[in-house]
Amino acid sequence: MIVNFWVTLGIKMALVLGVMLVGALVSIFGELKISAHMQSRIGPYFAGGRWGWAQPLADGLKFIQKEEIIPDTVDVRVFKLAPYVVLMGTMAIYVVIPFGPDMVAGNLDLGVFYVLAISSISTVGVLMAGWSSGNKYSLMGGLRAAAQLIAYELPLVLAVVGVVILAGTLSLNGIVEAQAQWQWFGVTPEWLNVIPPYLILQAVGFAIFLTASLAELSRTPFDMPIAESELVMGYLTEYSGLRFTMFFLGEYAGMVALAAIASTLFLGGYWLPFVSDDLLNFIGPVVLITKIALLVFLFIWMRWTFPRLREDQLQQLAWRILIPVALANIVVTAVLKVVF
Amino acid sequence: MILNQFLILGAFLFSLGMYGVLVRRNAVLVLLSVELMLAAVNINLVAFDAYLRDAIAGGQIFALFVITVAAAEVGIGLAIVLLIFRNRQSANVDEMDLMKL
């Protein structure tokens, strides 16, 4: 029994790590290729033989080979710890993502709340990286990143609340099931839920969630913390070699993780109509990954569509627009839930 | 279900926090030490809650309130420290011995 527990735990950890790494590598490749095509380039072409599919692996190998440079003014212990803290916050999200009715490493009844709590650890890691680098640009980048992550965590949390009110549970599996069993006005059949009900009911929440997750990921309309024209590379400036790779992987793994959470909360997750639960354990991952891929494509698309915001515009968007709208969304959702 | 170990740990952490409040002179670190004391109290509350099998979950709810109050306290405390720093260019509590600017 005890042995069983440890073996299961080991397998689960290996799976979580594997899914995270593969997801990050595939999304890096997607970013390279999609960015290239949006700019009328071909992108990676040679590595791996066809379509340059091995480019992320080659990049990773290159980073691993590189010497790790630790500047003199660096606070060594904090500097070395920071990438692990950032990566840990991202990795822990993967534990609760349901890929099928039973395909989940840990089905917590706190699901969504756990995700929001554990992902806030990354903020501390970013601040640690920025401060310990002993460099003005890094410190400014770290402070900007922390201010941004705190500000956009609120709309992220508030956008989720609408879904939680509708589903009546915080568990991610529970939310998927609630979407599967949704009935419009108590009459429509179950298969109609292929059109995700929460995408329509919580359209405002979905828009806020996507905007806030772009900001949480520090991706382009919101990439003030690493604005290369002002801050070199922000809190990443002094990092090199393996530790830089960890930040890099963490960024893309975070993108996949938030896309997975968004597709679970708003797009119906792994669910498909006319499929039994047993079969769903095998088809579910495919469905969820398709949805994740769509959202990741959307994230990459936005990168080449919107110009970067200024720091004060960024804060105003969060505090003056997103948070009030999210609060109004909660009130309306709660009232409608009680009325109907 | 263990209890004594948690209580001893809580007592240690509380004493360390109290030591920190008395010894550190940086106002920010004094506030940090207060946080440590509150966390020590929370350990006790939650451990007793589990040990006594409290029907109304009083310990955990109390811990929740303590965390909330700690958040409010830190917000106000740090704002005051920033204000003092702005006026005195120092966050040393020993230098805050004047009643006026």
Added chain:
Amino acid sequence: MGELVVFVIFAPLALVGALTMVAARNPVHSAMGLLMTLFSVAVFYVSNNGHFIAAVQVIVYAGAIMTLFLFVIMLIGVDSAQDNQEVLPNQRPIAVALGLALLGLVLAAGSQGWVPRGTGSPVNGTIENVSDELFGAWILPFEVTSLLLIIASVGTIALAQFRPRAIAGDEADESAVDGELV
């Protein structure tokens, strides 16, 4: 049994974190130490069936309080090592003695009287249970706490907006960064 294993792993971590916090010269290291302690405490909550409270601990402390602390430490530049010379004589030994005395007192008091073990069902710290209690028996304290939080946030904003008129010359010194922090 499992609980004891968890305790043996995380209690030393909590203690080391607290010691780092108290002893470190560098305020950022102190904050890191406290963060480690708070995480260990969150693990203790989980081992005592307080899942919701553990998540609250992580989101409030890691997500908000410690970030705010680190922000302030980095912003006002107290991150350089501070001088440790005493102003009051013998303050440190007295503080150590008083702390140890308190510890002894707590241990002595604990060994005197003891409460019997509860007989009810094991505590269930899931979110449904906590919310049932919170919005049932504890609804008034809950509302009062929300009032407290609103007062605190309004007070913080008021403090951040406060500009002393007595020293007009300092206006130029007040950097824009200070203004937009809180």
